[in-house]
Amino acid sequence: xxxxxxxxxxxxxxxxxxxxxxxxxxxxxxxxxxxxxxxxxxxxxxxxxxxxxxxxxxxxxxxxxxxxxxxxxxxxxxxxxxxxxxxxxxxxxxxxxxxxxxxxxxxxxxxxxxxxxxxxxxxxxxxxxxxxxxxxxxxxxxxxxxxxx
Numbered sequence: 754x755x756x757x758x759x760x761x762x763x764x765x766x767x768x769x770x771x772x773x774x775x776x777x778x779x780x781x782x783x784x785x786x787x788x789x790x791x792x793x794x795x796x797x798x799x800x801x802x803x804x805x806x807x808x809x810x811x812x813x814x815x816x817x818x819x820x821x822x823x824x825x826x827x828x829x830x831x832x833x834x835x836x837x838x839x840x841x842x843x844x845x846x847x848x849x850x851x852x853x854x855x856x857x858x859x860x861x862x863x864x865x866x867x868x869x870x871x872x873x874x875x876x877x878x879x880x881x882x883x884x885x886x887x888x889x890x891x892x893x894x895x896x897x898x899x900x901x902x
């Protein structure tokens with residue numbers, strides 16, 4: 754192959770990559786609200802009995818990402834964490850992810866507090882990242898991000 758052909762192929766490959774990256778710039782995943790039944794099927798455990806104010810959404814691309822938020826009695830959440838399969842200890846005020854802004858989700862606010870407990874673990878081929886925020890009257894707010902690998 755002549756050097757000219759190699760240079761042309763490299764140039765065309767670079768041009769194609771540049772066009773692809775330009776087309777993807779600013780792309781936002783489509784978030785789909787989902788039901789409690791769908792949440793429980795995906796995460797592999799029922800929510801605590803007295804959970805309320807469930808907000809959940811999912812997006813699918815190369816993998817499936819689900820984020821959810823609810824509040825529940827603290828003792829029920831402790832049992833629920835075990836039912837999900839977490840074997841690691843919770844960490845006080847340590848974020849479970851490097852970045853997790855989810856700016857497009859208005860109810861996703863796991864760090865709007867001074868104190869929280871976090872968990873991060875691979876369970877049954879999925880990544881689980883959990884933040885539990887204490888509230889008044891022995892209730893907590895739970896933020897969970899789960900995605901397939």
